Amino acid sequence: MNLFGEIRDNILNELAAMMREGALPAGLALENVAVEPPRDPAHGDMATNAAMVLARPAGMKPRDIAAALAVRLERNPRIDSAEVAGPGFLNLRLAPETWGALIEAILAAPATYGRSQMGQGQRVNVEYVSANPTGPLHVGHSRGAVFGDALAALLEYSGHDVTREYYINDGGAQVDVLARSVYERYREALGEAAEIGEGLYPGDYLVPVGRALAEKVGARWLGEPEEVWLAEVREFAIDAMMRLIREDLALLGVEMDNFFSERSLYDSGRIEAAIEALSAQGLIYQGVLEPPKGKMPEEWEPREQTLFRSTAHGDDVDRPIMKSDGSWTYFAPDIAYHFDKISRGFDQLIDVFGADHGGYVKRMKAAVSALSGGKVPLDIKLIQLVRLFRDGEPFKMSKRAGNFVTLRDVVERVGADVTRFVMLTRKNDAPLDFDLARVLEQSRDNPVFYVQYAHARVKSVMRRAEAAGITPGAPLIEDAAEVTLARKLAEWPRLVEIAARGHEPHRVAFYLYELASDFHALYNRGNDRPRLRFVQEGDAAATSAKIALPLAVSIVISAGLGILGVTPVEEMR
């Protein structure tokens, strides 16, 4: 049940009838008619802009249309009153029974309330994390991981067919560096002194990898030149790193559907095929780029390169795809990778990148636009930095890795649920402050706690009702605080669609906080007014009617937390 959607349908039907009867000119477009919660609750339960949207095309005054529509809507038994306000808003007040019916509908279909068919089964590929396989994940990665995972869940919840994908950058120079670093640890494991020179990865996490390698191959690569061992050590090291990364992801509860190897694109003709597809459109040429203005690199000299005419698809300058030695730039396999995604038949692509990839957005969109003939939209979500604190002080430490805080450090301290929720309490493009101490505080200004506490409170109420042998019955929504809460529940399906459309999972987190807040307000009101308590001592019938509302709240909280990947708790400890 989607109350906003249903009331909107009612309104559209009335407008259609008005057109048939001549009260409105025929043929008016109705897509822009919206039914929304009014900003000020004093304006009622719902408001529609129908009259204002239609006034101009109908050549009528907004308030006249609104008044005529109001008369019709007031005949609807679900609507108590319809009132013309302001420039032509129509404010609706719903009948108490309408709220009761909503709560009953939620209880009757707890697994589906809020789910949407908006996506119509569209196939969406969400690529996220995609960290280089050279070490454990750090805090920054965890934000991208949580965001991508929640976005994927949100899209599934709204009717999309989602594939969660990780792109393994195992084709570039950094995995050679990894191999050399592991080789030093290998030598170390065999009793020689490791020489971790400048530019190698110094982290301790490579020590066991070197040891495992020594156990596997023995001493046969000792003293041998790089050409002998590099390729095999690289394979071995990448495998080890990807295992590490999968473990880190598992700690956060993130599970990918597909890992895509960059290396698999090389030596298989797939890069060439992707470039050829661009070339066939005349988008590949030999040329010389202008130097960037204002900031002249030290050793700039004009250089002829193979370029992709990304400017034909909205980029600012054309981009090189081949180095002067004839090898591909990093951009080329990325083009091939996205070509592969397109050819796998996805209707929509989403890339979740770190904010330092900002300069990369336009060229990637240009490539996808060209390769898909403009048919497959690519949305790139940039994830801003995470600043770690503890009790307000900047937090720096590393147990195992170079000089960064690992994902594991954080999850082991505060838990996966807290990490996930907190990471989603900001828009992706705003920096996030993460305080390892404050996220564990039990107070109202900690949204994780506040939402969990609301769920636990409901469960406590339900346990007490159950102990008295009482089950939820036909709900009775009468007090203003109860209506406020029911109204918030009615917004859930609408919020899901808004959040999914904008690829903005943080909206779910904020919604849950508001819902919890309204719930706690009602609960607290029971202090002063015992009639508002959910469990009415010695009155089974009243209790049965009262507990339907909190139960519905817990259903929605549980669904929302499910999208965020957070486990709802039964009790606080």
Next chain:
RNA sequence: GCUCGCGUAGCUCAGCUGGAUAGAGUGUCGCCCUCCGAAGGCGAAGGUCACAGGUUCGAAUCCUGUCGCGAGCGCCA
């Protein structure tokens, strides 16, 4: 220099793809706990939505320009 993002209450941030008197938490101030649901509750103050124009019935939201902060800018991925 160019590109992208951001700029909203003292602080941290929401703000529904253009709606009404711009919201929440925190902080500040006032009131409320012997017990019955205070890991708090109720209320108040607090704003030139960075600035200036524009678009229209209507702008924090869209467009142009300016300022400030951050990130990026040809063989690093």
